[in-house]
Amino acid sequence: MIAKIANWFDERVGWKVIWEAIFLRKIPKVNWFYTLGSATLFTAVNQAVTGILLTIYYVPTPDHAYDSVQYITTQIPMGWLIRGLHHWGASAMVVLTVLHMLRVILLGAYKYPREVTWFTGVFLLLVVIGFGFTGYLLPWDQKAYWGSTVGTQIAGAAPVIGDWILRVMRGGPDLSAVTLARFFGVHIWVLPASLILLVAIHMYLIIKIGISAVPKKEELA
Amino acid sequence: MNEKEKKAYLEQYKKDKEKGVPFFPDILFKDAIVSLIIFLGLIAVAYFIGAPLEERANPSDTTYTPKPEWYFLFIFQLLKYFPGELEVVAVVVIPTLAIILLFLLPFLDLSAKRHFWNRPWITVLVVSSVAGVLFLTVQSIRETPPPVEIAQGDPIATLYVENCASCHGGTINVPEGTNLHDVIAQGNHEGMPAWSADITSDDIDALAGFILSPGGNALFNELCRTCHEPSELVASDPIELKAALDEGRAYAPHAEVTIPDWNEVITPQKRTALLNFLIAPDGQRLFATNCAQCHGRSISFAGNRDELRDLISQGGLHLEMPPWRETLDNNQISTLAEYVTNPTATGNGSELFAQYCASCHGERIPTMDDYAAALEIIATGGAHQTMPVWGEVLTSEQLDALVNFTMDAARGAPLELGQGLFAENCAICHGDFGEGGPNPTRPDDVIAPISTSEYLKTRDDHTLFQIIAQGQPNFGMSPFGSAFGGPLDDDQVNTLVVFIRSWEANPPVELPPEVDARSVKLSADEVYTQLCAQCHGTDGLGLIGPSLRDPDFRAANTPQDIFETISRGHEATPMIRWGDLLGEDTIQDLTDFILGLEISDAGVQPQATPGFSSFAEDVMPIFEAKCAPCHGSMGGWDSESYEAVMTTGRNAPTVIPSDIENSILAQKITGTQTAGKIMPPGGKMTNNEIQIVLDWIVAGAPDN
Amino acid sequence: MNDGKQLDRRSFLGLITWFIGGSIGAGYSIPAIAYIVGPAARKEEDQAWLRLGAASKVELGTPTLFKIKVERQTGWITNEKELSVYVLTENGRDFVAMSNICTHLGCRVRWIASQDQFFCPCHNAAFSKNGEVIDGPPPRPLNQYQVKEEDGQLFVLGG
């Protein structure tokens, strides 16, 4: 029965080819360090799912941000869990991304023919940092407000264009409603869009090229 | 990597792949396991730690120590090593270089080698960068000060940090003379909650001390904390505290313990800080702990602030107590002595106390531990208890606070709160002065006055509290206590009780108890004698209120004015809104009655009807009951014999026969004197009594 | 043989992988559903007796309008809404409290004393003084509140 339905779909959609290409492809035997990339991917999905759920109640204005976050955490069933997953997932994602990158560096996986995968990876790192930075302001509590004040200030220390950068980031000279709104916009639209695009390329290349084999100490010259 | 190497790699990779495993399930299984572990781990932290949420962002709070998310801490820390101009290096140069380096990595490392042992440079670079970032992060965490310093384990500082610091930051500047205890307890300023519900009174005191003297708090922790809790010492006697500090090891309770000589280890400034911490410069509390025992709730003091400060700091002044063995028998004295050593013991001790001692000692019983000593003191009297020289005990801040409070208390400031509450909640039905009026909830019903001393004498504070809190549904009074759904909390009800109680001593208006709906049917002159005469005199020539027969008064007021003044009253005087009590017809009749009084400029003098008062039979008993408790052998005017009445006193003579206007005695009892308070201080005598004394003076103050 | 064992192991791993994937999926969806429907599932527990005012204000036989302010907690925002209630009594003891919201499309009806009926200006509906529809499109009589009198004060159950 199930096989019949599967076949029915396969005739029209051709999913079996894709399934075979992605999941049944052969891969060199690798160790546990190679799970770090998928682990990062998992946290990315976690952030996306919980982040989308958070936007259902979260309101990005100074009058409401704090109250809505508090409402989520204390009033909504499972709100504490969703927000907790997003909050700690963010830290986990940063850590895992960096660990994954270290694995790639130490095992020389950025070398031919995987340079482009590496470039998309570096962009991904920047995107993740961007998520962490913009997300930190959203709860609009003391640590958010003052942390972001200092954070934007640091970015503003660049020579010549520093002040301009600062104003662009804050949407004016001070941290304000404008800042909150644009951090929110970047956090839930700009960065997720970039994340999806970059991960898609990243994944395409990994499947296309195949994952690197674990290098041996005695390598051919 | 050259073409040959590339080809070699691809070939080798192909072989590896063939020897390899399918992605699903071999690899994906591992991925799934790792993801599950991460998922469960995240749920665990979400459950056990939760996503933190601090106080709402407060852009005007400048004391908050900002800290970025932990994974940015290393950049934050880096800034510390590149001060000033060099900041750019940490902020821009290093991160930019790092990112560029990452991007260029595949081009910088072109060898065909992949294992980290075979690429020592890259490996060293990566490992040292990671170590560097870790080091900076750890360093930053170690150096970041905790938000507002919580001196560890200090309960008061913790209270402060938990409750106050979020709005007030690390320190608060308290304007001089602020009653901090009140402010904290009642939260009577913008947005600050009343803490009295959450923090005990002793802790509020300690908190006030902490705020006013953070240094003292630190000293306390350093020196006293091993043996004492702050709230324990905060509640103790300042004289003892001072002694403990001054006498050092010689201080008796400290004799057993090994402690340093405080006198030597801490400077006088620090001792002041410590004392300010323990006995906060908070007038109300200082008064309660130091003065109330002898002086009750407040002292009436007519002088100015400086005089009062001198008086308090010099101390010593005190009236002498009479030697009671001359007045009382041994039995009574021993009962009294027993009573003051153990106030709960015998029954009639309290009666004796009320009879003989209360006029000076008030409700406070001067408790003593030693029965023999008490017996001795009561029997011999004398300057048994002089006021301590407070100047030596209290710090100058404490003295200031005490003086301020005493002055305010003398003016009735603590009652202001109650007055406000009364005006807001009660006055609609009970009138501004508690005089009552028609009952808005029950037609044809009149609310009787609650401000007469008769009424108040028969209800204790507890009863008043209950009435206010629970209401009197049968009479249309709704409950006011929050426990019963009303708007006032217990503190507010208590404040009201205190305010209402203050009328017992000084009734705003003395209404004859029989004033009720029926009196409305009285004729105008009857109403006048019952109500108006109290203040305007039986003859309308004025007493407390102005003369109604004065030509100027008549010229200034049209009949309409008079009508309106009666029905609307005068704010802030005992002239109440009679319109609430009397019908329009009655007021019109009254107006006519007043206009019918003959114009006379006889002045604001109550003219005594030359009735006869006998000194021995009528006047003396009044003096005995009302004046003698204080005006006896204690000095000043002596009321105990005709001779003394006529000749003693600082401004003797106090009685000028036939001249009420200039007799100080008459001024004192009618309240028309220019200086000082009405006598007796507990409240005016009844009209009848006053009249008897006045009649006697008018009659030439004979010794009959 | 060897191959068969391998395959067995593989299908077992595959099964477990599916199972883990499914559990994680459920681990997200179940809380997500609770999270999304949470506020909707909350009961209208805000129903309370609201004090309208003195019963003596109601004129015998004429619907009398009471307006009171009701505080409402919606999400994290407290707002005030005005509740308008017409109270009718024929004998001073039994009271009927009617909403002033037209049962057609929610306009506010008003009492027209001269015609002895409620009138809705939106689509010209008319209701009798008991709230029954006399004329116009409304499908049912005016909504009524539960009402009680205590100590001379009128209360309605609402929120």
Ligand code: HEM
């Ligand atoms: C959101 C962030 C990222 C995700 C979700 C992600 C995901 C993945 C996954 C699933 C793989 C398969 C191999 C493995 O699991 O190790 C992979 C491989 C790779 N990633 Fe990432 N990655 C991320 C960030 C990065 C970063 C920051 C870099 C480098 C700067 C990077 C460079 C690479 C490279 C070069 C490979 C190929 C490794 C090989 O074939 O052995 N990725 N990535």
Ligand code: HEM
């Ligand atoms: C598609 C994806 C995402 C959406 C729609 C989203 C949405 C949100 C929303 C609405 C908030 C505010 C709620 C709150 O503060 O609790 C938030 C907070 C946050 N987000 Fe995201 N987010 C997404 C992805 C990410 C990612 C990938 C990261 C991290 C690397 C991240 C990091 C954060 C952080 C650190 C916070 C602050 C959380 C806190 O301290 O409570 N977000 N996000």
Ligand code: FES
């Ligand atoms: S809304 Fe009242 S008639 Fe249509």
